[in-house]
Amino acid sequence: MDLRNYDFGANLHWFEQGGQRIVLDVNSGSLHSFDRPAWEALQRLSDCGGGWEQAKQWIAAKYGAVEAEEVFLELQQLAEAESLFTEDPGFVAPAYPQDTVIKAICLHVAHDCNLRCEYCFAGTGDFGGERSLMSSEVGRQAIRFILEKSRHRRHCEVDFFGGEPLVNFGVVKELVEFGRQEAAKVGKTIKFTLTTNAVLLNQQVRDFLEANDISVVLSLDGRPEVNDRMRPYADGSGSYKEVSGNIKEFVSARQNPSPYAVGTYYYVRGTYTHNNLDFDQDVLHMADIGCKQVSVEPVVAAPQDPYAFQEGDLPILADSYERLADAYLARRRTPQEFDFFHFNLELGKGPCLPKRLSGCGAGYEYLAISPDGDLYPCHQFVGKEEFKVGDVFSGKVDTAMAEKFRSAHVYNKPECLKCWARFFCSGGCHAAAYNFNADILTPYQMGCQLQRKRLECAMYIKVKEAAAVG
Amino acid sequence: MPKHIVTITKANLKDTVKTGGCGECQTSCQSACKTSCTVGNQVCVK
Ligand code: SF4
Numbered sequence: 001m002d003l004r005n006y007d008f009g010a011n012l013h014w015f016e017q018g019g020q021r022i023v024l025d026v027n028s029g030s031l032h033s034f035d036r037p038a039w040e041a042l043q044r045l046s047d048c049g050g051g052w053e054q055a056k057q058w059i060a061a062k063y064g065a066v067e068a069e070e071v072f073l074e075l076q077q078l079a080e081a082e083s084l085f086t087e088d089p090g091f092v093a094p095a096y097p098q099d100t101v102i103k104a105i106c107l108h109v110a111h112d113c114n115l116r117c118e119y120c121f122a123g124t125g126d127f128g129g130e131r132s133l134m135s136s137e138v139g140r141q142a143i144r145f146i147l148e149k150s151r152h153r154r155h156c157e158v159d160f161f162g163g164e165p166l167v168n169f170g171v172v173k174e175l176v177e178f179g180r181q182e183a184a185k186v187g188k189t190i191k192f193t194l195t196t197n198a199v200l201l202n203q204q205v206r207d208f209l210e211a212n213d214i215s216v217v218l219s220l221d222g223r224p225e226v227n228d229r230m231r232p233y234a235d236g237s238g239s240y241k242e243v244s245g246n247i248k249e250f251v252s253a254r255q256n257p258s259p260y261a262v263g264t265y266y267y268v269r270g271t272y273t274h275n276n277l278d279f280d281q282d283v284l285h286m287a288d289i290g291c292k293q294v295s296v297e298p299v300v301a302a303p304q305d306p307y308a309f310q311e312g313d314l315p316i317l318a319d320s321y322e323r324l325a326d327a328y329l330a331r332r333r334t335p336q337e338f339d340f341f342h343f344n345l346e347l348g349k350g351p352c353l354p355k356r357l358s359g360c361g362a363g364y365e366y367l368a369i370s371p372d373g374d375l376y377p378c379h380q381f382v383g384k385e386e387f388k389v390g391d392v393f394s395g396k397v398d399t400a401m402a403e404k405f406r407s408a409h410v411y412n413k414p415e416c417l418k419c420w421a422r423f424f425c426s427g428g429c430h431a432a433a434y435n436f437n438a439d440i441l442t443p444y445q446m447g448c449q450l451q452r453k454r455l456e457c458a459m460y461i462k463v464k465e466a467a468a469v470g
Numbered sequence: 471m472p473k474h475i476v477t478i479t480k481a482n483l484k485d486t487v488k489t490g491g492c493g494e495c496q497t498s499c500q501s502a503c504k505t506s507c508t509v510g511n512q513v514c515v516k
C-alpha cells in the first residue's frame with residue numbers, strides 16, 4: 001500500500017474513549033474498533049508519513065512478525081473494501097438544482113414573548129424591534145409563498161417560531177387549517193412544527209397539537225435552579241414550575257415514533273451556558289421527569305456576556321459529554337432510558353453526500369419570515385437588515401444572497417476541508433460563523449470543538465453497543 | 471475472521487452521490503434555539 005500522499009488528519013479520525021480505540025474513515029463513513037497493535041500501526045503510519053513498510057517493521061519489532069503481518073493484512077483488506085484510507089470524493093456539483101427551491105420556512109408569528117431568557121438571540125423576543133404579531137394575512141401569504149417556491153418538492157415544512165408562537169395561537173390555528181387546504185389543492189403536504197417555551201401549553205393547545213399531528217420542540221434548560229437563572233418571566237421570577245408541569249403533561253401523552261426527528265415528534269431542548277458546565281446533570285434531570293427525547297446545545301454568546309464560555313471550559317464540557325454518554329449507555333433498555341439528540345448517529349442510513357455538504361440550507365432552501373412578511377436567510381438573521389432577501393408579497397428572493405449561502409458549503413470553507421467532522425457537521429451554523437467572525441465561511445471555533453466532541457461520544461456509543469451485542 | 475479490527479459500520483458515503491440529492495429530506499438547522507438537527511443526526515427519507 002502506498003499512503004505517502006495520504007492526508008491522515010483530514011480523512012481519518014482515531015480516538016480513545018472508555019477503553020475503546022475508535023477509528024472513523026471519514027469519506028466512506030465507516031466505523032471501526034481497533035485492538036492495540038492495529039491502533040499503534042495506524043498511529044505509526046500517520047507519524048511516518050504513510051510509510052507502510054517502515055510502520056510494519058516497527059510493529060514487528062514490538063509485537064512480533066506474525067502479529068505485524070496480520071495487522072497489516074487487515075488494514076489492507078479494509079482499504080480494498082473501501083472502508084479505510086478512502087479519499088475525499090471532492091465537490092459534487094451541482095448538489096442541488098440551481099433554482100432557488102424553498103422547502104422550509106420559519107414563521108415568526110410573534111415577535112413577543114412571555115419570558116425574558118437571558119441568552120435570547122431575539123433580544124428577549126422582540127428581535128431588536130417593536131413587539132409585534134404576524135397577521136393572518138401575512139401568514140396566509142407565507143403559506144402560498146412556500147407552496148409555490150417549493151416547486152416540484154412535495155414535502156414542505158413550516159415551523160411556528162417567535163418570540164413565543166403561542167402568544168399568537170389564533171393565527172397558528174388558522175394557518176394550519178389554511179395550509180392543509182392549500183397544500184391538498186396542489187398535491188403537497190406541509191409538515192408543521194412549533195417551537196415553544198411551554199408557558200401557554202394548556203389543555204386546549206395540547207389537544208390542538210395532537211389532533212393536527214404537529215411536531216413540537218419544547219424549551220427547558222434542566223434543573224430548576226439552572227432553568228430559572230436563565231429563563232425568568234418578565235418580573236424576574238423563575239418559569240420552571242409552570243413550564244415543567246406543562247411539558248410533563250404534554251410528553252406523557254406523546255410517544256416518538258423514532259429517535260430521529262421524523263414523523264410527529266417532540267423534543268425537549270435546552271441551552272447550556274458557562275453557568276451549568278455539568279449540563280449532563282440537566283439532561284438526566286429532564287429524563288427523570290419523563291422527557292425521553294432531549295437535546296441540549298451550547299449557548300452562543302458575546303464574550304462579554306456573563307454566561308459566555310470562558311477559557312478552560314472546554315475540557316469540563318468534554319467531561320460532561322463523556323459522562324452523559326456513559327449514563328446514556330447505562331440507562332439503555334431500562335425504564336430510565338432516554339434519547340439524546342446528538343448521540344443519534346445513523347452511519348449506514350444517514351443523508352446522502354450532497355445533503356451533507358451544506359446542511360441547513362439557510363438562504364436558499366430555508367427562509368425565515370418576520371411578522372411583517374420580510375424574508376431572511378434563517379431565523380437567526382431576522383432583523384439584520386443587510387440580510388433581508390425579499391418579502392412574501394412580492395414573492396421575489398434575492399438570488400445573489402441565495403447563491404452566497406448555497407456556496408457556503410464545506411468545500412468552500414478552509415477550516416472544514418481539513419476537518420474530520422465535515423460530513424457529519426456539514427460546515428456548522430452560518431449565523432454563528434457570522435456572529436463571531438463576520439464571515440459565513442469562517443466557522444465558530446468553540447462550536448466546532450463541541451461538535452467534534454459530541455460526535456466522538458456518539459461513535460463511542462455505537463462501538464459500545466456493538467460490543468454489548470457482539 | 472479479522473482479529474485486530476472490528477468493523478462496527480461499513481458505509482459508503484461516496485456512493486450516495488449517485489443515488490442522493492433528491493432534496494426531499496428535512497431541513498437541518500443546527501442552532502441551539504431550534505431542534506439542532508445536524509445532518510449527522512438525520513436519516514435519509516428514501
Ligand atoms: S464547521 Fe467546524 S466542526 Fe464543522 S466541519 Fe467545519 S471545521 Fe469541522
Ligand code: SF4
Nearest residue numbers: 360378429499500501
Ligand atoms: S444558519 Fe445556523 S441558525 Fe440558521 S438555519 Fe443554518 S444552522 Fe440554523
